[in-house]
Amino acid sequence: GENVEQHPSTLSVQEGDSAVIKCTYSDSASNYFPWYKQELGKRPQLIIDIRSNVGEKKDQRIAVTLNKTAKHFSLHITETQPEDSAVYFCAAKVRIQGAQKLVFGQGTRLTINP
């Protein structure tokens, strides 16, 4: 079945340093990979996504890379700030019998230390 593995489960970095979160997926047919940021008690918010015809995408301090051969994708946050502290979820779109859904990773709790 479809599965998305995410590492690490917790990550603590100094303000200004970079943070990297990695995910692997099992369904080779997946072609859409969003990243969500979830602050405590709030809804997941899409921060960046990548489609399978693109290897890397950047939006200001956030970038995502995709390696379809290895079936993994990563989130990179540079120049981290205290407001980046949150739980981050990767996801992969899975298509089964015409329907489509997102399968989420387990989440990474990112803490930015001032």
Added chain:
Amino acid sequence: EPEVTQTPSHQVTQMGQEVILRCVPISNHLYFYWYRQILGQKVEFLVSFYNNEISEKSEIFDDQFSVERPDGSNFTLKIRSTKLEDSAMYFCASSVGAVRTGELFFGEGSRLTVL
């Protein structure tokens, strides 16, 4: 900015009671979803709904669960006889197209506590 709205924000119920969670998706969206998140865990897919029928459901979505779009705006999740393990945050989501072509917009969530 249009957003998905959910009610109630928090519901406490006794085990065995029926619960209905309500959602108003974004008006021009065509695909609707329910996800749940047990405290401290990942977001899990429950069901997707398109063209007035379920397009896919997970193994979590057993006979105790049902969804309905009773009118042109609401999308509801019903749990017929709640169990303790149903305690979770339930997120409604919608998208313009299928996930591939449309971003998934989440509501603020409904926290269900089963005692």
